[in-house]
């Protein structure tokens with residue numbers, strides 16, 4: 001079932017902690033957002049262990065399997081697209097392994113910066129909850145979160161007490177089923193915007209959208225490898241944001257000042273660890289290959305590459 005609460009994507013981290021984690025979760029951590037997810041679980045008073053992977057590297061199915069075999073965990077958390085490092089974790093392969101070997105475990109995916117661009121098929125992923133925000137690859141203003149929950153997730157909710165009100169996933173679902181409404185006032189204006197954008201997305205088709213993102217990502221990776229070096233482990237590069245090593249050591253802050261004069265902007269590396277050491281070029285939502293080429297052309301001119 002799909003649900004669209006009035007919130008940003010982070011609400012689903014709280015929902016996971018309050019409604020799905022019974023006792024202890026296992027979180028794959030390879031960047032700032034997956035770290036936030038793990039911290040949210042403990043902030044809500046539930047236990048969480050982490051699989052800590054070097055930033056820039058991916059979470060692999062065998063790492064998750066090794067931890068799950070201890071039998072301690074009822075929920076697994078993975079970030080689809082680590083926006084901080086530009087790493088795309090293999091969520092389909094991890095899902096297949098969990099479904100086959102640990103069918104009682106609930107599998108939750110933060111797809112905030114991927115869904116709407118990268119391909120997300122909850123049934124094929126075997127995810128129990130996968131969520132996004134409207135302001136990333138859906139190319140809408142912020143203010144709505146979008147989640148898809150499985151029957152298994154809703155059953156799990158029944159076993160978990162103190163789910164709160166705004167965070168009650170089962171409440172969202174039952175209210176909608178009974179009344180086709182939300183349990184609290186929704187952001188109606190944005191729902192109209194979402195409806196408009198979803199029509200456009202359906203017209204483009206999921207495959208068309210995915211192919212367009214693959215095209216932008218592949219071109220950007222080629223450009224990055226020609227002038228610099230990609231930051232993520234090879235084969236695990238994001239389709240929606242390219243994180244590039246600043247091998248020339250030029251100032252990213254200054255670059256953005258120059259780009260702003262040309263009405264463009266890129267992102268500095270995320271957090272203390274990656275700031276100025278990397279930079280990120282977003283290519284998601286309604287962007288197309290000519291847009292990406294244009295911003296990269298400006299960078300070439302400014303840095304005289």
Ligand SMILES: *Cc1c(COP(=O)(O)O)cnc(C)c1O
Nearest residue numbers: 008009010033081083112113133
């Ligand atoms: C942006 C982002 C978030 C936070 O989403 P909000 O909509 O700001 O709550 C979480 N995870 C990832 C991977 C993100 O890129």
